[in-house]
Amino acid sequence: MPQSVRFATVYGMYLENIRELEVAIMDKIRVLIAKPGLDGHDRGALVISQALRDAGMEVIYTGLRQSPKQIVRAAIQEDVDVIGLSSLSGAHNVLFPEVLKELRNKEAEDILVFGGGVIPLEDVKSLEAQGILKIFTPGTSTKVVATYIETAVAEHRGEKESHVLEPPKKVDHIGIAVHSVEEAASFYSNHFHLAVDKVAEVPEQGVKVGFLPLGNCKLELLEPLNSDSPIQAFLDKRGEGLHHVAFAVDNIQQRLDQLKKEGLKLIDEEPKTGASGHPIAFLHPKTAHGSLIELIETEE
Amino acid sequence: MNENDQAYDKWKKKVEGELSKRPERKESFKTSSSIPVERAYFPEKIDNAYIKSSGFPGEYPYTRGIRSTMYRGKHWTMRQYAGFGSAKETNERFRYLLEQGQTGLSVAFDLPTQIGYDSDDAMALGEVGKVGVAIDTLEDMEILFDGISLDKVSTSMTINAPAAVLLAMYIAVAEKQGVPQEQIRGTIQNDILKEYIARGTYIFPPKPSMRIITDIFAYCSEHAPSFNTISISGYHIREAGSTAVQELAFTLSNAVAYVEAALEAGLDVDRFAPRLAFFFNGHNEFFEEVAKFRAARRMWAKIMKERFKANNPKSWQLRFHTQVAGSTLTAQQPENNVVRVALQALAAVMGGTQSLHTNAKDEALSLPTEDSARIALRTQQIIAHETGVADTVDPLGGSYYVESLTDQLEEQAQKYMSQIDEMGGAVSAVEKQYMQREIRRAAYDSQKRLENEEDIVVGVNKFQVGEEQAPDLLKVDEAFVEAQKDRLKQIRSERDEDYVHTVLEKLKHTAQDNGNLMYPIIEAVKAYATVGEICHSLRDVFGEY
Numbered sequence: 001m002p003q004s005v006r007f008a009t010v011y012g013m014y015l016e017n018i019r020e021l022e023v024a025i026m027d028k029i030r031v032l033i034a035k036p037g038l039d040g041h042d043r044g045a046l047v048i049s050q051a052l053r054d055a056g057m058e059v060i061y062t063g064l065r066q067s068p069k070q071i072v073r074a075a076i077q078e079d080v081d082v083i084g085l086s087s088l089s090g091a092h093n094v095l096f097p098e099v100l101k102e103l104r105n106k107e108a109e110d111i112l113v114f115g116g117g118v119i120p121l122e123d124v125k126s127l128e129a130q131g132i133l134k135i136f137t138p139g140t141s142t143k144v145v146a147t148y149i150e151t152a153v154a155e156h157r158g159e160k161e162s163h164v165l166e167p168p169k170k171v172d173h174i175g176i177a178v179h180s181v182e183e184a185a186s187f188y189s190n191h192f193h194l195a196v197d198k199v200a201e202v203p204e205q206g207v208k209v210g211f212l213p214l215g216n217c218k219l220e221l222l223e224p225l226n227s228d229s230p231i232q233a234f235l236d237k238r239g240e241g242l243h244h245v246a247f248a249v250d251n252i253q254q255r256l257d258q259l260k261k262e263g264l265k266l267i268d269e270e271p272k273t274g275a276s277g278h279p280i281a282f283l284h285p286k287t288a289h290g291s292l293i294e295l296i297e298t299e300e
Numbered sequence: 301m302n303e304n305d306q307a308y309d310k311w312k313k314k315v316e317g318e319l320s321k322r323p324e325r326k327e328s329f330k331t332s333s334s335i336p337v338e339r340a341y342f343p344e345k346i347d348n349a350y351i352k353s354s355g356f357p358g359e360y361p362y363t364r365g366i367r368s369t370m371y372r373g374k375h376w377t378m379r380q381y382a383g384f385g386s387a388k389e390t391n392e393r394f395r396y397l398l399e400q401g402q403t404g405l406s407v408a409f410d411l412p413t414q415i416g417y418d419s420d421d422a423m424a425l426g427e428v429g430k431v432g433v434a435i436d437t438l439e440d441m442e443i444l445f446d447g448i449s450l451d452k453v454s455t456s457m458t459i460n461a462p463a464a465v466l467l468a469m470y471i472a473v474a475e476k477q478g479v480p481q482e483q484i485r486g487t488i489q490n491d492i493l494k495e496y497i498a499r500g501t502y503i504f505p506p507k508p509s510m511r512i513i514t515d516i517f518a519y520c521s522e523h524a525p526s527f528n529t530i531s532i533s534g535y536h537i538r539e540a541g542s543t544a545v546q547e548l549a550f551t552l553s554n555a556v557a558y559v560e561a562a563l564e565a566g567l568d569v570d571r572f573a574p575r576l577a578f579f580f581n582g583h584n585e586f587f588e589e590v591a592k593f594r595a596a597r598r599m600w601a602k603i604m605k606e607r608f609k610a611n612n613p614k615s616w617q618l619r620f621h622t623q624v625a626g627s628t629l630t631a632q633q634p635e636n637n638v639v640r641v642a643l644q645a646l647a648a649v650m651g652g653t654q655s656l657h658t659n660a661k662d663e664a665l666s667l668p669t670e671d672s673a674r675i676a677l678r679t680q681q682i683i684a685h686e687t688g689v690a691d692t693v694d695p696l697g698g699s700y701y702v703e704s705l706t707d708q709l710e711e712q713a714q715k716y717m718s719q720i721d722e723m724g725g726a727v728s729a730v731e732k733q734y735m736q737r738e739i740r741r742a743a744y745d746s747q748k749r750l751e752n753e754e755d756i757v758v759g760v761n762k763f764q765v766g767e768e769q770a771p772d773l774l775k776v777d778e779a780f781v782e783a784q785k786d787r788l789k790q791i792r793s794e795r796d797e798d799y800v801h802t803v804l805e806k807l808k809h810t811a812q813d814n815g816n817l818m819y820p821i822i823e824a825v826k827a828y829a830t831v832g833e834i835c836h837s838l839r840d841v842f843g844e845y
Contacts, residue, residue, distance in 0.1 A: 038411035038427045040500015043540045043627070043743050050744045064500045065415075067423070089411055090666065094426030120665050138631040138664055139760045141751045263751075289764055 029057040029153050030080040034071040035064050036099060039089035044116060048084060051142035052149070068098035076108050081153045085115040085132075092119050092127065100131045112152055116140070147261040164255040168247035172296045173211070173218035175244040177234045181210040181223045184240075188212055188219065196221075202275045207231050209275040220246070220275070244282070244292035252279050252297040259283065271297065304346040311356040315339065315368045324372040329691040339369060340693040353598070353707075357693040361601040363594050363706070364694040365652040366617040371690035377655035378680045379456060379621065383408030383433035384667050386780045387443040390433040394448060396670065400677060404655065405486075406456040407444070408432030409466070414501040416462045416835025420785045428781045431667075432458070436788045436830045441469040442476065450474040455486035456531070456621070456655075461503035463490040464512055465834050468822040471524065487528035487577055487621070490516060493554040494533050496730045496845070498540035498739065503835060506727050508842035512817055513558060514565040517572040519818035528577040530558060531621060537735070538581035539627045541743020544592045545709055547581060549716035550726075550735050552599055556717075557726035559608055569608050573615035582624040582648040582656075584640070590696050591705035593651025596620070599710055622648035623657040629664040633759040637661035642679050649683055650696050656680055788830070795828040803827050804837045811841040 049059045116136040124135040154160040178184035188194040194212045206229030210221040224232035265284035274280035283293045329337035358368030409432040412424035459466045492509040495502040534551035600618035604610040624644035629637045658676040660668030696702045749755040807820040
């Protein structure tokens with residue numbers, strides 16, 4: 001074997017070992033929990049710190065009254081993956097973006113930043129738009145926060161490419177329970193001039209399905225095939241009407257795992273094949289604010 | 301007639317004697333069915349055990365209340381905490397609340413004021429006017445109380461590390477209004493120990509902080525005898541996640557530390573102790589809360605009489621303010637908070653509070669709007685005027701459950717207090733982070749119980765609904781911050797700079813020499829020295845924690 005090739009192989013192996021070593025060290029997620037500004041309420045910061053430690057992360061808590069500069073300095077020194085900011089005094093709109101700005105100044109934008117505290121819904125959107133990865137509002141379970149951070153860091157480190165933290169791409173379809181696909185279809189045809197482009201029977205689920213394209217979405221008419229059909233049960237209980245909404249997503253299995261870890265109840269823990277031939281799964285309405293939500297993985 | 305019956309007769313005669321001077325709200329109280337409502341109800345047989353553990357209302361050990369007629373004489377003071385943005389805006393809210401029938405003022409200061417920074421200090425970035433009103437100089441304080449006569453209202457100020465400065469400003473405003481300082485009534489929170497434990501607005505290390513507090517005790521016992529010099533607070537300890545027992549034990553341990561510090565400074569216990577006030581949390585667990593207030597009174601009476609040998613009955617009486625628990629409010633379905641607040645407030649009234657703040661339903665989201673602040677006040681007024689619970693003293697006294705809880709809370713709190721005494725008292729327990737650790741553990745346990753659904757919070761981990769739109773929230777106008785800074789600049793340019801420098805130097809010397817700090821601080825505020833300048837002068841001498 002020529003010298004150069006041998007060297008490259010050995011060097012390659014060496015590199016690989018270093019990589020493994022790095023992965024082992026990097027494996028533990030490092031988090032800096034910080035209290036920017038003058039606010040002294042640190043119950044939430046302390047509880048989150050403990051919960052993230054229990055979830056296997058390294059957590060450093062800065063203590064009270066940290067300026068954005070001090071926070072960023074500590075984050076760089078401690079080589080953290082994530083900064084968690086907590087504020088209950090209403091100063092979040094000024095101080096959280098300051099932390100982002102300081103991260104940019106120090107070329108440390110690869111550190112992810114999330115926030116929590118007494119933060120009105122209308123501020124959440126603007127803070128997230130400015131680059132705060134996620135704002136967790138009061139009442140969020142520590143499990144949701146820990147799972148979110150795990151996934152966000154794994155994606156950020158490139159260990160995983162699941163996009164499960166991105167919102168669904170669109171509403172794929174809206175499911176409507178009806179006594180008869182034909183009768184309902186003629187209603188949509190007569191009054192809205194919508195046409196059925198496909199009718200299919202899915203015997204394993206006991207339904208007959210009619211699809212009506214509508215913009216970049218579809219209506220899905222659902223008719224029970226037999227008395228055991230879940231659609232029949234729905235009709236008996238509530239009559240005809242809105243049944244479920246389906247979100248188009250990537251990586252349905254990973255998303256289901258994520259939602260389960262976040263504490264949601266799933267009807268289908270594994271995806272199954274839906275009427276359109278795509279993998280689908282339903283979430284339980286009990287932990288979904290009363291709505292039946294379907295996930296569907298489409299190829300686009 | 302045995303001697304205990306005689307004791308009852310004696311109490312009854314005494315109360316009847318007092319009525320001629322201070323009549324009750326009504327000549328007689330009765331229920332809707334015309335059943336007469338007695339002043340207080342007692343066991344059939346009043347024995348020594350009863351007298352020792354409960355006693356008569358208004359008498360040692362005050363388990364049943366510190367006044368013999370309690371709310372039959374006068375309702376509790378309805379005192380809503382308010383303050384945001386500029387002194388002018390807050391002044392308008394104060395006048396609104398007074399017009400609505402509120403009976404006392406309670407000032408919330410912004411965090412820079414509470415930690416001794418001026419509005420234009422770099423440390424104040426983003427915080428000016430956010431959680432309370434921004435006060436930089438005496439001028440802000442003059443605007444804050446514009447049109448409100450300080451001899452007519454009692455004012456509570458949530459201020460701790462710079463309490464001496466804000467009290468000095470209050471005295472100066474009173475003087476400008478022509479009200480002598482002997483007449484001012486109110487309370488400063490001034491409880492630094494719980495800041496290290498739970499609230500976080502400390503400036504100086506514990507020892508000089510304790511000295512400022514005893515200086516205030518000494519000054520007020522001489523010059524402002526109707527002003528409560530401290531409000532020893534369990535409220536924030538509970539908000540930080542403690543249990544009811546911890547709230548009780550840590551608050552009373554802190555109180556013991558203040559008494560000891562004052563005695564060490566050479567003050568006479570019966571001169572300062574009657575002006576010590578307390579501040580508790582009104583939490584969810586109804587009967588435990590009622591029992592907590594009763595236990596607190598009994599424990600304090602014993603501590604003051606037996607441990608500190610106070611002779612003045614006023615030194616034995618634990619007077620307290622209650623605020624219902626902000627941490628129990630939910631951002632989800634905020635209307636439900638009105639109900640939570642009403643039940644918590646009811647427990648405080650059943651427990652015999654002297655004053656009460658009811659939270660507004662939107663406080664888990666932001667500062668209260670005028671509407672939600674009004675509903676909060678109305679909640680108290682409904683309890684006072686519609687429910688009849690104020691018509692007899694200590695209505696739950698004698699309940700097997702409540703009496704047993706009262707005893708057990710006392711016993712468990714006593715254990716904690718003995719442990720803190722063994723550590724060398726509250727100051728040293730705080731320095732060793734003992735209470736902080738205990739509270740942190742309790743907070744984490746309670747979060748886990750919530751997530752495992754062992755504890756149910758309606759609308760949060762059970763009975764959720766899809767959230768409606770964001771409700772109307774009060775926004776602090778950011779534009780005022782610049783105006784505040786400009787005004788501060790102007791005051792600095794108009795005042796006598798040399799004189800300010802002189803008084804601040806004098807303040808530093810007094811800080812080094814152990815003289816009473818109140819005198820140079822009053823001089824400094826009258827010279828329009830800022831809160832930040834005064835606190836920085838003291839930082840130079842005392843250091844920062």
